[in-house]
Amino acid sequence: MINSIITYLKQPVKAAPLAVFRVLFGCLMCFGTIRFMSGNWVETYYIEPIFHFKYYGLTFIKSLGQYTYILYGITLLSSIGIALGYRYRLSCLLFFLSFTYCELIDKTYYLNHYYFVSIIGFLLIFLPANCYFSIDAKRQSKLAFNKIPRYNIFVIQLMLTIVYVYAGLAKINSEWLLRAMPLQIWLPSRDYLPLIGDFFRHEWVHYAMSWFGMLYDLSIPFLLFYKRTRVLAFVLVVVFHVLTRVLFPIGIFPYVMIFSTLIFFNSHLHQGLIHKLQKLFNSKYTIKEKTLSWVPNIKNRIIVGVFIVFFSFQILFPFRYLLYPDELFWTEEGYRFSWRVMLMEKGGYVQFKIVDPATKKWFYVDHTAYLTDYQEKQMRMQADFILEFAHFLETTYKEKGIKNPEVYVESYIALNGRLSQQYIDPNINLTKVKDSWKHKDWILPFNDTIYGF
Amino acid sequence: MKWSKLCLPLIGILIIALAWSCSDDSSDTDTNTDEFNRQAMLTNWADNIIVPSYTTFGIDVNALKAATDNFEAAPTEANFSTLRAAWQDAYISWQNVSMFNIGPAETVFFRSFINTYPTNTSSIDTNIETGNYNLQDINLNDAQGFPALDYLLFGLENTDNSILEKYTTDANSSAYITYLVDLVDRIKALTDSVILEWQTGYRDTFVNNDGSSSNSSTNSLVNDWMEYYERIFRNGKIGFPAGVFSGGNIEADKVEAFYKKDLSKTLCLEALDALQGFFNGDAINGLGNGESLEDYLNFLNTMKEGDDLSTLINTQFNASRDAITTLNDNFYQQIITDNNAMLNAFEILQANVVLLKSDMFSALSIAVEFNSGDGD
Incomplete structure (x- = not known):
């Protein structure tokens, strides 16, 4: 043979x-x-x-x-x-x-x-x-x-x-x-x-x-x-x-x-x-x-x-x-570099919130100051982008004088015609999260099942 | 050689097909009763909403111009209050056209010149003092339009009498009058040019561009409309002054109509009604309701048996109205005394962004598109 x-x-x-x-x-x-x-x-x-x-x-x-x-x-x-x-x-x-x-x-x-x-x-x-x-x-x-x-x-x-x-x-x-x-x-x-x-x-x-x-x-x-x-x-x-x-x-x-x-x-x-x-x-x-x-x-x-x-x-x-829990289309963990083409229609919305723990004051971030439309669009739907941008915001606002800024995100995704669901846990301070190959447990569960590969 | 005989013509056909498909300017629509007719929606938008709104606004601007001319001829107290009332009517009327930043409005930076606030009072003062200014200069966008008139009519001094004196007994009164007249003329010139364009050609261009590619009328206008909702409406009227984007520090002096403070809620509600009316396709002149985003969503929904998105969006519009109605007429006062109510209104407006930008865009397959870029 x-x-x-x-x-x-x-x-x-x-x-x-x-x-x-x-x-x-x-x-x-x-x-x-x-x-x-x-x-x-x-x-x-x-x-x-x-x-x-x-x-x-x-x-x-x-x-x-x-x-x-x-x-x-x-x-x-x-x-x-x-x-x-x-x-x-x-x-x-x-x-x-x-x-x-x-x-x-x-x-x-x-x-x-x-x-x-x-x-x-x-x-x-x-x-x-x-x-x-x-x-x-x-x-x-x-x-x-x-x-x-x-x-x-x-x-x-x-x-x-x-x-x-x-x-x-x-x-x-x-x-x-x-x-x-x-x-x-x-x-x-x-x-x-x-x-x-x-x-x-x-x-x-x-x-x-x-x-x-x-x-x-x-x-x-x-x-x-x-x-x-x-x-x-x-x-x-x-x-x-x-x-x-x-x-x-x-x-x-x-x-x-x-x-x-x-x-x-x-x-x-x-x-x-x-x-x-x-x-x-x-x-x-x-x-x-x-x-x-x-x-x-x-x-x-x-x-x-x-x-x-x-x-x-x-x-x-x-x-x-296969090594990741939850739905691939939802978390996109292991989605890239796998010849998955044109499989999803995703709408999304994302809004970052900065909290200054010293004063308890909070505010939203105007993303357009840092990201192009194309980048923002990709970020809305992918957790690793969201985390990376959160870390960027942490650095940025430290430079602007907030000692230990906390970064939270309100994000929603509408997948393949479903109504939008909240995507990232809004109570997680993303500055405390490090990216890795491990499952991102700060992504909220999908609450639906997609069968197949 | 047999393969090459077969394949070369195939490649030829392919290249012709690609060339043909790349020129995506198909404007012919065949009417099928089952389908959603995008052109009917564009026609409804243009003929029953956009052009009538502009026409109404044009009438109000003309009234403002007439009141200004009267005041210039005879700066009496009576003429002054007529002028103020005309300004107020026109400013409210403006809320119905501000969202249509497409075509001629986009070309002449209509919104930027008409309603950039907070207005730049020092720039205005300098302009009046020197008399040396060109209102067509894009850098003077914050020294003209309704916010500048707001300052001139309500903010120059603390009392109505002393404001009026600026135009009558003040050493520099003629300069004040001139600037006032110039500002109103500028609004009128811009408005007339935009209306004329819509009446002489742009309407047809708009209605006939009825595809769904990234530069189709539907895609462009819905993208602009969404940007208006987020940036001009939600942030401008509520978010920025409430300090949502400024480190939690309130910036109450950023409210719309800062000098005629009790107008801010009226303007906000008018804009909200206009947004919802556009979503539902309500004709401006009360002639009922035509093809709209709501109908488009309902049509697509019947195909995929999904959730009733248009109802959710309308419910959220109504909740927004309720939240804004409970606010003080005077947003400045509201922010100073109880900013939480403002923040609450912001969150309710925010919730509709999710429905509109995430769900509706996705359902309509309107990509938040850019003029470049390939997909997968």
Whole structure:
């Protein structure tokens, strides 16, 4: 069994699919970075806010102020480097580091698809995607191969499989399947869309789309792996992601997924694409037949180790929520980095209250003085944000002359159409609470049950 | 090659589809009897609430202007009290339009110029003394509008007689009159420009932008409306003066209509009625009740069999009215003597923020949106 897996992974296959993946990924990231900068988001996300919400344990990752533009410049150049296959490993490394650094500055901006991009950037560092149809391969013939071991393509396919299957598993819950939530809230408000808008007024459509979405996520990787269903699967991928693009403000993610799934196709398609590109640029470059085979040297052994650790983490980490009591959707303990996408509609309200124990005087905090709208919106719904901001307020009001300020919060959350319920215990002085991986017992209980994953 | 033959056209279709979907300016609505018609709601808002409120306010501003002109021509005691009464009517009337900070009102910083308080008396005094000022300067927003008139009409001196003397026998009386007239002219010019815009085009722009994307009329106005509720209404009229945000120290001089102190409750209640009327879609001219946020919530509610949110919100509006009604007409006095009643009113207003901002926004799928940012 193990031997046959190893044989499968070592088997030489055409390098074209990986090369096409590299080119498309590089181009998309280049486009995405330009889009991000032209939207002035570097300014509004990283430079304007005076306070940033940090990932637990990563407080040392600071905003670089105006210099954040340099990071984005690096991301931009390195994504071009990836697309061209120019100084490929260095490009991948720089891309991964600069992109990930920016994402880690402030958890307000966490999105699953940014996480996905970071992961792909990381994996590409270890893959010889520059061995074919690249500047590196042209300049250094020792780097040029037209066949590579199967595992180099498989890791990308495996990662896509994890993303889809975990996203599908997360949809197996009573909210999604039995209440058609949150689609039932979101879809009716999209009824102005041409052609499809009318359908969104019907309840059965909300249920149908919920169930279809779940089945789609769970099955699509396997339909892509299996040759006879591959074209159908790709059609579904296109339809599904175009639909999400039409319905939700989801940026370049649909393109990323559609182009990524091309890696499941065999090399004919990719070689066809490369030929077309070569004609377009009138390039005469032809590659020699040469196979890169896997040899058990130290470098390759380390890479294998990296992959094993990495994928074990990917498979286990999303299940950490099982270690926490109470409802995941309510506490969001273990929610991020788990491919839980579009599962909840949360409304929220939060108001911090400072008490000076010396005088017993109290007052509310005007958050707008410290937070952007985006940050405040994220804070309303997530306990770790609330705690972090409470500690920030403690420091701020100490500086303003209150010796031992106590910080309390009145916060409410409306989850998937339920009426708002109080979220954080309003009697807890948050300055006395430290964040940790442990359950936050100062979150009030949910008082309802959601079944499923 | 067979794959590429299939896939390339697919990618082409995809890109066309995406390009088409990105331009989200679909304004055609087909009327289906089952659906909630957002455009009908916008039409009701524009034609039965917003434009009539502005028109009424315009009439009151014109009356204020006429009273000012009369007073300028003959600064008698009788004309002075007519002017004061006209100011009071217009100020009350203002409470019905202050929340519509969208379109022309937003462009000209209507609210900021008309009702920024506490007013800056030293700036006003300097302006009168030097005669050197440009009221269009955004930095002079706190030296004009109703709060500045409040100071000029009720706060210059301790007695009514000595205030009147500022405009009659004072060495600088003509400068006082000039500033008074300039302030009223400024209010009138701003009001006329906003009304004109609504009458000549913006109404249609507003009604036709009936989608539900972040820059649709519904989304923009409801976001503005909510911001008004929290910041201008709840904080401005009650929270700030009661010291809710200022270290527990009362700041009673921050009440609205600080110089004509017994007006503060009237203004507050008028604003509350306007907020609730807008929520329920009540026509200003008493022509009944049209499509509104309440109807929209009820419509969505029938789909998900949830709790009756619109009733809860109206109940909370009514509780707010009860709490505010028990307060002294003079908020300044109320804060000085028993601030707890003010704080209590604040908490009751606060409770509706939860229902409106958390529950209603969520139910209507109106994201508290920003013009940038991607979702998951």
